Amino acid sequence: MSGLKLRGVRKSFGSVEVIRGIDLDIEPNEFVVFVGPSGCGKSTLLRMIAGLEGITEGELDIGGTRMNDVDPSKRGIAMVFQTYALYPHMSVRQNMGFALKFAGVAKDEIDRQVDEAARILELAPLMHRRPGELSGGQRQRVAIGRAIVRHPEVFLFDEPLSNLDAELRVHMRIEIARLHKELATTIIYVTHDQVEAMTLADKIVVMRDGSVAQVGSPLTLYDDPDNLFVAGFIGSPKMNFLKGVVAESGADVRLPEYGDQIIPLHDSVARPAAGTDVTVGIRPEQFEPDGRTKLDLKIEMIEHLGGETYVYASHNDGEVITVAARDARAVKPGQNFVARFNPTSVLLFGTDGNRIR
Amino acid sequence: MNFMIVRRAAVYLSLSIATFISIFPFYWMVVGATNESRDIVTGKSTIGTNLVANFQNLLAQVDLAQVFWNSAVVAIAATVLTLAVSSLAGYGFEIFRSRVRERIFQILLLLLSIPFAALMVPLFVMISRAHLSNTFTAVILPTVASIFIIFYFRQATKAFPGELRDAARVDGLKEWQIFLYVYLPSMRSTYAAATIIVFMTSWNNYLWPLIVLQTEDKKTITLVISSLTSAYTPDFGVILLSTVLATLPTLIIFFVLQRQFVQGMLGSVK
Numbered sequence: 001m002s003g004l005k006l007r008g009v010r011k012s013f014g015s016v017e018v019i020r021g022i023d024l025d026i027e028p029n030e031f032v033v034f035v036g037p038s039g040c041g042k043s044t045l046l047r048m049i050a051g052l053e054g055i056t057e058g059e060l061d062i063g064g065t066r067m068n069d070v071d072p073s074k075r076g077i078a079m080v081f082q083t084y085a086l087y088p089h090m091s092v093r094q095n096m097g098f099a100l101k102f103a104g105v106a107k108d109e110i111d112r113q114v115d116e117a118a119r120i121l122e123l124a125p126l127m128h129r130r131p132g133e134l135s136g137g138q139r140q141r142v143a144i145g146r147a148i149v150r151h152p153e154v155f156l157f158d159e160p161l162s163n164l165d166a167e168l169r170v171h172m173r174i175e176i177a178r179l180h181k182e183l184a185t186t187i188i189y190v191t192h193d194q195v196e197a198m199t200l201a202d203k204i205v206v207m208r209d210g211s212v213a214q215v216g217s218p219l220t221l222y223d224d225p226d227n228l229f230v231a232g233f234i235g236s237p238k239m240n241f242l243k244g245v246v247a248e249s250g251a252d253v254r255l256p257e258y259g260d261q262i263i264p265l266h267d268s269v270a271r272p273a274a275g276t277d278v279t280v281g282i283r284p285e286q287f288e289p290d291g292r293t294k295l296d297l298k299i300e301m302i303e304h305l306g307g308e309t310y311v312y313a314s315h316n317d318g319e320v321i322t323v324a325a326r327d328a329r330a331v332k333p334g335q336n337f338v339a340r341f342n343p344t345s346v347l348l349f350g351t352d353g354n355r356i357r
Numbered sequence: 358m359n360f361m362i363v364r365r366a367a368v369y370l371s372l373s374i375a376t377f378i379s380i381f382p383f384y385w386m387v388v389g390a391t392n393e394s395r396d397i398v399t400g401k402s403t404i405g406t407n408l409v410a411n412f413q414n415l416l417a418q419v420d421l422a423q424v425f426w427n428s429a430v431v432a433i434a435a436t437v438l439t440l441a442v443s444s445l446a447g448y449g450f451e452i453f454r455s456r457v458r459e460r461i462f463q464i465l466l467l468l469l470s471i472p473f474a475a476l477m478v479p480l481f482v483m484i485s486r487a488h489l490s491n492t493f494t495a496v497i498l499p500t501v502a503s504i505f506i507i508f509y510f511r512q513a514t515k516a517f518p519g520e521l522r523d524a525a526r527v528d529g530l531k532e533w534q535i536f537l538y539v540y541l542p543s544m545r546s547t548y549a550a551a552t553i554i555v556f557m558t559s560w561n562n563y564l565w566p567l568i569v570l571q572t573e574d575k576k577t578i579t580l581v582i583s584s585l586t587s588a589y590t591p592d593f594g595v596i597l598l599s600t601v602l603a604t605l606p607t608l609i610i611f612f613v614l615q616r617q618f619v620q621g622m623l624g625s626v627k
Binding site: 047050052072073074077078079081083085086087089098099102103 | 518520524
């Protein structure tokens, strides 16, 4: 199994730079997820790794070999596309064996490998059907099967679940996780769905405007984001951001929009100068009934999810704060609501968007 | 309610008139082929008993097998070559990015507006200088790069998913293999529709074969029908029978490819 190294990788279309110098190490057998909003360049980066887009500048290394100018079929990769990209005129068996046929593999060997992939993916009863006769989930399994038979060093998945309904997406997510264990191979997976990223990845690469915003394990990104973008992108519902000012003592942050509530700065946090504007980040699930700091809010909307309730509330019609409340079944829109949290759980960000550590 | 009924009646009436206008000439042609010339002139529009006699007369005047062979060779060769060249061009125009692509395509579309009458003299001079006059090559060659068919294939290629091409590249196919093994079979209905259009155009082509084909042994069915009509006393029964026979191949092709033709005109990838 191969790892990948990207060094200073850039991509331009004419004068527009879409990938702006990516440095990244991916270990063998690692499940890496590229995540980010639409247009951040994650799919372009994946296509550059696949060889479907050229690399304008920088080095791409797969399994210790420079791959910048190598044909896609010779990079040791296999790709699963968002729209499945199954050949519509071929049966499932023909689709899965097509690459091997072109590689000159003997028919018996193709049949053996296709049957093996069909067994892993439970596709055996569908082998003679055409893609048009399959459901979305079945098509996606065939697309994965087509990738498996090539025995690639690296699997590339380009938003493979985004065309499936919610239930099937959860099912296929578990399937892909199982496959990663069974095949023990490197996987690079692109998605804009951060739940997929959090549940599947060993390592998440958060991308923004063609650059890497942060790389880390799912929980590292959740607990310890480097900047406002990552803090806001990872986690659902997203983190609340409150405007704050460092108090004159330098040891506290005031929240002017919330009646000058005081948040004492943690000892381990760097102390910005008094009067500095900061952003205070707190996740909806970090509000707790016995928290020391309180925000007086008015409820605007409520979402009951059964096990949990999300309360959307604001202070004096200001920024809407999302609070995950376990015992809030009785609350109603228009009511006053006190949200409490412990100052130790908040994160501080400077005016440049970077974390104050 | 009354308004709805009147509107529906008006729609059915206009559709019935349109259907009658479309079908009657065909009906009249088939009926005429079974009647004597003088019955046709007097306007008889029921099935007659002169079909066999008309057929014998036609065979006496025309080497039917030779004429059909000539038309078939021209139409089949033109269809195969036009589809090969024009579909490749349409595919290329849509798939490959280039700065000058749109400009070249606009020039091609502009060329569509030049009438054939303006082209036939220079074309004839070119064919003569190439010593190709009175050959099937002369009939076929100018039709091979059809701007309309290039345009049609370019539009149809827009429905060809880019990810299929990407998947084929990852599977190790070269560009020509992608065209041959992925694009071509995926676009069957587009090819079927284009086959009907090109075959019908080529089979029914009259003016250009009239200019470049001179000897009797090379003449196509349209030229022969035309020569039958220009006789001193034209036999309308024979003329209409030859017209029926000339219509049969295009009808057969249309009915065989009808389903794909409709899909192809709708632009689906199957």
